[in-house]
Amino acid sequence: MAFFERLKQGLKGVRERWSGGLSLLFSGGVVDEAFWENLEEILISGDVGVDLTISLIDSLKRDAEEKRIRTPEELFRLFEEMISSRLLAVPFMGEPLPVTPPSPSVILLVGVNGSGKTTTAGKLASRWTKEGKKVIFAAADTFRAAAIEQLKVWGDRSGVRVIAQQHGSDAAAVAFDALQAAKASGADVLIVDTAGRLHSKHNLMEELGKIHRVLEKEKGDSRMEVLLVLDSVMGQNGLAQAETFNKMLPLTGVVLTKYDNTAKGGIILAIAHSLKIPVRYVGLGEGEDDLRAFDVPEFVKALLGDNGHGQGN
Amino acid sequence: MFDALRERLEGVLSKLKSRGRLTESDVDSALREVRRGLLEADVDYKVVKTLVEAIKIRAVGKDVLESITPGQQVAAIVYEELSALMGTEPAPLAISSMPPSVYLMVGLQGGGKTTTTVKIAKKLSAGHKPLVVACDLRRPAAVEQLRILAEQSKIGFFGPAAGESDVLSVVRGAVKFASERLYDVILLDTAGRLHADEELMEELAAMKRQLPPTEILLVVDAMTGQEAVKVASAFHEKLTITGVVLSKLDGDARGGAALAIRQVTGVPVKLAGVGEGTDALEVFDSRRMAQRIMGMGDVMGLAEKIREMADSGGAEKIAESLKQKKFTLEDLLLQFEQIEKMGPLDKVLEMIPGLSRMKGMGADELDAKRLKQSKAVIQSMTREERREPSIIKGSRRRRIALGSGTSVQMVNQLLAQYEQMRKLWKQFGKQGGKGLRLPKGLFGGGGFRFR
Ligand SMILES: Nc1nc2c(ncn2[C@@H]2O[C@H](COP(=O)(O)OP(=O)(O)OP(=O)(O)O)[C@@H](O)[C@H]2O)c(=O)[nH]1
Ligand SMILES: [Mg+2]
Numbered sequence: 001m002a003f004f005e006r007l008k009q010g011l012k013g014v015r016e017r018w019s020g021g022l023s024l025l026f027s028g029g030v031v032d033e034a035f036w037e038n039l040e041e042i043l044i045s046g047d048v049g050v051d052l053t054i055s056l057i058d059s060l061k062r063d064a065e066e067k068r069i070r071t072p073e074e075l076f077r078l079f080e081e082m083i084s085s086r087l088l089a090v091p092f093m094g095e096p097l098p099v100t101p102p103s104p105s106v107i108l109l110v111g112v113n114g115s116g117k118t119t120t121a122g123k124l125a126s127r128w129t130k131e132g133k134k135v136i137f138a139a140a141d142t143f144r145a146a147a148i149e150q151l152k153v154w155g156d157r158s159g160v161r162v163i164a165q166q167h168g169s170d171a172a173a174v175a176f177d178a179l180q181a182a183k184a185s186g187a188d189v190l191i192v193d194t195a196g197r198l199h200s201k202h203n204l205m206e207e208l209g210k211i212h213r214v215l216e217k218e219k220g221d222s223r224m225e226v227l228l229v230l231d232s233v234m235g236q237n238g239l240a241q242a243e244t245f246n247k248m249l250p251l252t253g254v255v256l257t258k259y260d261n262t263a264k265g266g267i268i269l270a271i272a273h274s275l276k277i278p279v280r281y282v283g284l285g286e287g288e289d290d291l292r293a294f295d296v297p298e299f300v301k302a303l304l305g306d307n308g309h310g311q312g313n
Numbered sequence: 314m315f316d317a318l319r320e321r322l323e324g325v326l327s328k329l330k331s332r333g334r335l336t337e338s339d340v341d342s343a344l345r346e347v348r349r350g351l352l353e354a355d356v357d358y359k360v361v362k363t364l365v366e367a368i369k370i371r372a373v374g375k376d377v378l379e380s381i382t383p384g385q386q387v388a389a390i391v392y393e394e395l396s397a398l399m400g401t402e403p404a405p406l407a408i409s410s411m412p413p414s415v416y417l418m419v420g421l422q423g424g425g426k427t428t429t430t431v432k433i434a435k436k437l438s439a440g441h442k443p444l445v446v447a448c449d450l451r452r453p454a455a456v457e458q459l460r461i462l463a464e465q466s467k468i469g470f471f472g473p474a475a476g477e478s479d480v481l482s483v484v485r486g487a488v489k490f491a492s493e494r495l496y497d498v499i500l501l502d503t504a505g506r507l508h509a510d511e512e513l514m515e516e517l518a519a520m521k522r523q524l525p526p527t528e529i530l531l532v533v534d535a536m537t538g539q540e541a542v543k544v545a546s547a548f549h550e551k552l553t554i555t556g557v558v559l560s561k562l563d564g565d566a567r568g569g570a571a572l573a574i575r576q577v578t579g580v581p582v583k584l585a586g587v588g589e590g591t592d593a594l595e596v597f598d599s600r601r602m603a604q605r606i607m608g609m610g611d612v613m614g615l616a617e618k619i620r621e622m623a624d625s626g627g628a629e630k631i632a633e634s635l636k637q638k639k640f641t642l643e644d645l646l647l648q649f650e651q652i653e654k655m656g657p658l659d660k661v662l663e664m665i666p667g668l669s670r671m672k673g674m675g676a677d678e679l680d681a682k683r684l685k686q687s688k689a690v691i692q693s694m695t696r697e698e699r700r701e702p703s704i705i706k707g708s709r710r711r712r713i714a715l716g717s718g719t720s721v722q723m724v725n726q727l728l729a730q731y732e733q734m735r736k737l738w739k740q741f742g743k744q745g746g747k748g749l750r751l752p753k754g755l756f757g758g759g760g761f762r763f764r
Contacts, residue, residue: 114423146458153453235355235538237566
């Protein structure tokens with residue numbers, strides 16, 4: 001299927017999420033208690049989190065007071081701007097990763113179990129190989145059954161070489177090998193797929209730290225991106241995840257996956273707010289082309305949109 | 314990052330210790346905290362609203378009991394309401410009186426269906442002959458994943474023929490295969506799908522029509538946020554699910570999604586996944602869950618673990634050998650086996666209120682994988698080496714590393730750990746070995762008393 005066709009399909013869900021309208025918010029046409037309560041419900045239901053929701057609404061109230069805004073439509077626009085500008089204040093928000101020399105750029109994908117790391121690796125590889133870049137995979141999930149096979153399928157799809165050892169081997173050693181192979185073969189990008197892990201498992205986090213240290217040490221002047229892969233349905237635990245992963249190895253970005261879901265992914269607001277980490281991409285499906293740059297205005301519209309009207313593709 | 318709800322309530326209500334009755338405004342300020350706490354735990358917005366109203370009605374005008382603080386009293390009401398909402402009776406899996414029983418496993422992508430399928434099969438294999446069937450024909454290597462896990466757990470497996478793309482034909486094949494080989498429970502691991510994806514939801518409905526299943530189990534990630542309600546109701550509307558499995562409860566998510574799912578569907582949460590290993594499955598306990606959602610720590614779970622550990626008698630054996638002779642690597646091996654039986658210790662630690670909140674509470678060396686490696690290292694030693702570790706020098710270390718499939722570094726670490734333990738045991742020996750206190754290195758900042 002043509003790329004744009006797929007993209008349109010994927011976007012359909014996102015669009016329908018807010019085209020159904022902000023009826024909930026603007027039905028009455030006046031700004032009253034019910035208005036604020038609705039706004040609160042919309043944000044909390046979008047997983048923004050109760051504390052951030054309260055503080056956002058407080059600042060909206062202050063702003064509205066200052067600017068003497070009275071109608072819901074104007075208020076909404078103000079709020080949209082407020083959230084957008086907060087997101088956009090984070091450097092590189094919504095910008096796709098550049099692949100620039102010195103080669104190879106190293107992309108390390110991390111996250112909790114099942115968040116979409118391997119699929120994201122596949123999608124990124126597909127994107128870059130289509131741009132004529134040479135990509136190599138490191139199968140550093142040596143733990144989960146058939147994780148290596150899964151990545152190999154993605155490798156076959158885009159003609160990307162997979163550097164792997166056997167199941168159960170040392171993940172950092174795989175990353176090391178793969179980086180050497182990437183250097184030797186003049187690859188532009190090395191994508192390292194890691195095992196899913198709950199951030200509360202200290203030992204597994206240490207292992208990740210080790211992978212990171214090995215890559216950091218061996219990569220020379222190449223750039224390294226550490227991307228937290230986060231499922232859109234993630235609740236408030238997403239912030240704890242981001243914080244804990246970030247402590248173990250500095251995160252440089254987030255990929256919001258399964259955004260073809262009706263979930264709003266509001267936890268990224270809290271993540272962007274407290275850690276200043278940009279969201280780079282969103283995942284919109286299971287196919288290799290279902291990845292695109294994170295679009296701030298669209299995210300904000302979807303977040304503030306009516307809840308319950310969303311449709312997947 | 315989460316304060317325990319009870320602590321917060323105590324804070325809010327501490328002022329009124331002197332007075333005798335909970336007034337509406339006392340209760341209101343407490344309920345603001347309740348509301349925040351529940352929302353932070355990912356309990357659904359609407360459910361929180363109803364709950365808070367119910368709690369208010371019960372709390373206003375209540376006499377403050379003498380023995381407890383008002384905070385505790387409100388917390389108790391919250392706890393009761395929460396656990397009542399989730400249903401108090403454990404709900405066992407149904408077994409059909411006419412074999413085979415068929416379990417259809419459904420859920421979103423990445424929720425944990427495949428692992429859960431094998432975990433359930435493994436639990437059932439005590440009294441049944443379960444067959445797991447790979448019906449996820451979409452995710453790369455999903456079939457392979459199930460096949461490997463089934464093989465590891467010695468459970469029957471049925472998968473699609475190469476190039477097969479019709480799930481229904483896999484199901485037909487599986488049913489035939491099962492009846493020929495007398496499998497009495499068939500577990501169908503299906504592909505993850507979005508609840509809003511009508512086409513794929515229809516595929517599940519078709520599977521259901523073909524069978525019909527004894528159980529339709531929705532697997533939901535415990536970390537799910539507010540979307541949980543929509544997910545559960547969509548699956549329930551389409552399929553009439555019979556139970557829910559809450560996965561990844563071994564993390565530190567409070568798991569409020571469970572409440573809403575129960576509330577919206579009326580379907581009980583039957584099981585809880587508590588680790589990546591195929592044994593890490595527990596019967597869901599709503600009271601424990603209520604405590605967890607409130608951030609009270611899983612005190613009951615902790616008590617159980619401690620009892621199990623004490624019953625196993627392993628500690629005594631070790632103490633015995635300690636009195637008689639010196640602590641050898643064989644004792645360490647025995648100890649590893651004890652820990653393995655008990656389940657991951659970081660889980661035990663996480664159950665202790667407060668501890669789970671301490672970041673970096675080195676649960677380092679506690680995980681199953683590392684435990685396995687440590688065991689492998691000792692098992693790769695000769696008998697002589699195990700009894701006299703001081704002879705393990707460079708070349709022996711390399712051989713052991715090779716033999717155990719680990720690294721020299723790992724061998725070194727294990728020997729260092731052993732050395733540390735040995736010193737400690739020596740001290741305990743002097744103290745008479747009562748109340749063994751496990752050393753830091755092994756159990757993370759702990760000193761966890763297990764006798
Ligand atoms: N609908 C949808 N599904 C996705 C998306 N990204 C990943 N998935 C699916 O989510 C499931 C889990 O994805 P994986 O890529 O295996 O996740 P992972 O993080 O590598 O998982 P582990 O390695 O097991 O921790 C698979 O079924 C994927 O097809 C997305 O953007 N949209
Ligand atoms: Mg993976």
